[in-house]
Amino acid sequence: MTAQRQERNRNRPRTGFRPGMALIALLAGLAAQVLVGPAAQAATTERVVVNRFSGLAIEGFDPVAYFVDARPELGVEDLEASEAGAVWRFCNEGNRAAFVAHPDIYGPQFGGYDPIDVARGVTVAGNPRFWLISGRRLYLFSREQSRDAFAADPEHVLREANARWQALLLELAE
Structure with a gap:
């Protein structure tokens, strides 16, 4: 960098905004939506x-x-x-x-979606490592805390999840 350019840059107020970096961040964000967005969506639409x-x-x-x-x-x-x-x-x-x-007996209930999240009206894939058998049915959970919350009051969670499951099924792909 020339001495004149260094002097000019030193006297310029720093705003924190860098157009080149902003463009790169924007392009990276768009690429992530195009490449990752459909994959993430597909995982929760079955x-x-x-x-x-x-x-x-x-x-x-x-x-x-x-x-x-x-x-x-x-x-x-x-x-x-x-x-x-x-x-x-x-x-x-x-x-x-x-x-x-x-x-229907051995397959995970709610298609393998976390019943805690189904009770909230959303579909989040369960993890086969976080599981519980309740009422002779298999339930998978997205995280350990969900499994523990379900175990504390399965009747309440299942009442809410069953009430919302049919509407969620309509939103899921065939």
């Missing part, structure tokens, strides 16, 4: 929570294992079944057969 790249429900965990083994177990690629537009994986053939016979 009737059953699935990985948008693999089509796997509940991240490949075996839904029957929550009942049988009382813990999340990853299923295997050789033992899969399709139900409700999702691919479900299982640890063994017995779990697969049980799910195929009764997907």
